[in-house]
Amino acid sequence: MSTAEAKEKIVKMLSNSAVQRFGEERAKSLYPAIQEIAQSLVSIADCEIALEEEPAFFS
Amino acid sequence: MTEPYMLNLAAMIRQVQQGKLSPATLMESILKRIDILEPTLQAWVTIDRQGLLQEARRCQEEIAKGKIRGLLHGIPIGVKDIFYTSGMKTTAGSKIFANFIPAYNATAVERLKTAGAIILGKTATTEFASRYPAPTRNPWNLEHTPGGSSSGSAAAVATGMCPAALGSQTGGSVLRPAAYCGVVGFKPTYGRISRYGVFALSWTLDHVGFLTRSVEDAAILLGILAGPDPADPTTRPQPVPDYRRSLRSLRRPPRIGIVREFYQEKSVASVWKHTEKILNQLKRAGGKVREVKMPASFAAVQDAHRIIMWVEAAAYHEKLFEKNREQYSPKMREMVEIGLLIPSGDYLRAQKIKRLFRREMDRMMQEYDCLLSPATSSAAPKTLSSTGDPWFQVPWSLSGLPAISIPSGLNDERLPLGLQLAGAAFAEGKLLAAARWCEKVLDVHLSPPMERFA
Secondary structure (H helix, E strand, C coil): CCHHHHHHHHHHHHHHHHHHHHCHHHHHHCHHHHHHHHHHHHHHHHCCCCCCCCCCCCC | CCCHHHCCHHHHHHHHHCCCCCHHHHHHHHHHHHHHHHHHHCCEEECCHHHHHHHHHHHHHHHHCCCCCCCCCCCEEEEECCECECCECCCCCCHHHCCCCCCCCCHHHHHHHHCCCEEEEEECCCHHHCCCCCCCCECCECCCCCCCCCHHHHHHHHCCCCCCEEEEECCCCCHHHHHHHCCEEEECCCCCECCCCECCCCCCCCEEEEEECCHHHHHHHHHHHECCECCECCCCCCCCCCHHHHCCCCCCCCEEEECCCCHHHHCCHHHHHHHHHHHHHHHHCCCEEEECCCCHHHHHHHHHHHHHHHHHHHHHHHHHHHHHHHHCCHHHHHHHHHHHHCCHHHHHHHHHHHHHHHHHHHHHHCCCCEEEEECCCCCCCCCCCCCCCCCCCHHHHHHCCCEEEEEEEECCCCCEEEEEEECCCCCHHHHHHHHHHHHHHHCCCCCCCCHHHC
16 A cells, blocks of 8 residues: 555554544644655655554653 | 843852842843843733842842852842742743632742742743743744743843743743744653642643753753752652752763754744754864654654643643633634543553654663754744644654754844754753853854834
């Protein structure tokens, strides 16, 4: 899947969640921010991380 | 004659403890300064004028009896308005907490008081230390942002309204306003200073930091604030050295790594040109400067930071937000709502990147005393509706490594520029020593133009 396709898929998923959670009108106004965060989600998905890597949390 | 408010923290301590300056005279000088500047700069949320003069007189009486409670005896310090202060309003820059009076002090505040400090008042912060600006103006140019979220602390320290102030940093909230206002900004390693009693924005990214007018002043405050706290389980038991002594610990010029990647591309041309000039100056003074190749995970740092911050801010605010939606600014509302949509798997992936980046940086830091970059991508932007971008601080807020910004000069518009130095985990002493060396070489002392306030 290309980066653009991956981003589009995430935007769609987040937009659907936004409609369910906040209603259609609010979801529409959140769209630019959804696109921005979708870009971040695509970017971290591209980062190579070993299977055994654990999350950091408080360090 | 030097007005007392003009002294830096180290000089104030010396003069007060030697009996050359009474805490009451110092307080009067500072309150007079605040009276002149505050109507324009709007750096303060709360100042208990009457209580302050009484406390200063009490400190004076104690000195007369030979009782000095600690290093900061009788010294006024500002506190960002997200730190709980017992009996003193703590608004977090939010309408929701406009009348909130905590019943206890944040650990950082308590440590200042134990050292004898007088809590001068609460400095203005962006809403919940996030993106919606405080009303504070930049003392160098009133049409420009002072930066944020520690906006009031930066403006107050820059103009002599206090010698030092507490701040906090999740993205770039201490070092960026410090650079925009021409003062020193410091944030230690994650786990070095307790966050107990501080409004959270993002638990795994929040750091307590502070703003001062010199590196030595930063070393003094760190010595007072650092150390484990049973009330904050994220604090670490690492020993706390004498940081003032650490300033003299570097017996050779520092090994400096220059980070071009990302920083050069994001800097406006004049900032990068200024940084190159400074680098040459440091090299001529003997600094061992080498270019750094950042690890692969560096590319994902900004995105991982954004995801962690938005998810954790949403989790922190979720219940409060449900009941008070209309009292949140549009920017904060957006952050909470978007944060609630991000899948947990993505949040955990961002936390994995945080750990990976920290490990890779820990390895790299063994070769350097500090890594150097510009403190900000530009001088303070001409706007009061945002506080500038936190990009340049984000790698150190994400990795939890200590960082400091020091003033390095003025741009063509006579706005301050700064350098950012980052160090190894729990090696703040070495970082401060390197920063002190740079401060001495650069010999830059900035003071905002005050004619307009006269």
